[in-house]
Amino acid sequence: MDFNFVSIIGLIAGGCTTLAVVPQILKIFRTKSTRDISLGTSLITFIGLVFWTLYGIALKQPPIIFANGVSLVLVGAVLGYKLKYK
Amino acid sequence: MDFNFVSIIGLIAGGCTTLAVVPQILKIFRTKSTRDISLGTSLITFIGLVFWTLYGIALKQPPIIFANGVSLVLVGAVLGYKLKYK
Numbered sequence: 767m768d769f770n771f772v773s774i775i776g777l778i779a780g781g782c783t784t785l786a787v788v789p790q791i792l793k794i795f796r797t798k799s800t801r802d803i804s805l806g807t808s809l810i811t812f813i814g815l816v817f818w819t820l821y822g823i824a825l826k827q828p829p830i831i832f833a834n835g836v837s838l839v840l841v842g843a844v845l846g847y848k849l850k851y852k
Numbered sequence: 853m854d855f856n857f858v859s860i861i862g863l864i865a866g867g868c869t870t871l872a873v874v875p876q877i878l879k880i881f882r883t884k885s886t887r888d889i890s891l892g893t894s895l896i897t898f899i900g901l902v903f904w905t906l907y908g909i910a911l912k913q914p915p916i917i918f919a920n921g922v923s924l925v926l927v928g929a930v931l932g933y934k935l936k937y938k
Contacts, residue, residue: 772910779907782900789892802888806875814868821865824858 780833787840794847801852808845815841866919873926877933886934894931901927 794800815838822830880886901924908916 772907775903775910776907779900779903782896782903786893786896786900789896790890793888793890793893797888799888802879802883802885804876804879807872807879810868810872810875814865814870814872817861817865817868821858821862824861 780829784833784837784840787837787844791840791843791847794844794851798851800844800848803844803848805848808841808848812838812841812845866915870919870923870926873923873930877926877929880930880933880937884937886930886937889930889934891934894927894934897927898924898931 790803794803815834818834819831819838822828822832822834876889880889901920904920905917905924908914908918908920
């Protein structure tokens with residue numbers, strides 16, 4: 767398989783899993799309700815993304831740092847809403 | 853930074869973001885309610901994980917295939933519950 771094709775698959779993958787959190791933030795913003803969202807899931811995902819970002823920094827890989835840094839902010843917003851709207 | 857230390861950071865990162873979904877599944881199983889969970893987020897994450905798994909297959913990297921394959925099953929369960937308990 768050619769390198770560019772594989773890179774495109776990776777970009778689609780990273781774009782989806784990073785931006786997927788946006789509809790959740792919009793939904794919470796609209797409903798002000800997070801009852802069904804697991805605090806454990808938000809918290810463990812947030813901690814995992816801190817480690818992914820550190821991993822990217824250790825490997826000096828801007829794509830890993832950037833994608834996980836954006837995810838960290840988005841998941842951080844969900845976590846903040848979860849703590850605000852119980 | 854030494855390779856093993858970086859690998860440990862990566863393993864913690866992957867372990868957290870993969871297993872983070874488990875508390876959400878347990879919560880849905882307990883409450884039978886997914887009202888506050890965004891369908892768009894579950895669906896786009898699922899599609900993203902399909903592409904991450906394909907990316908791992910294209911690169912012949914078992915850790916990428918395994919971590920994303922497990923996530924795919926877990927997020928697939930959330931998506932299935934979301935469609936079942938509206």
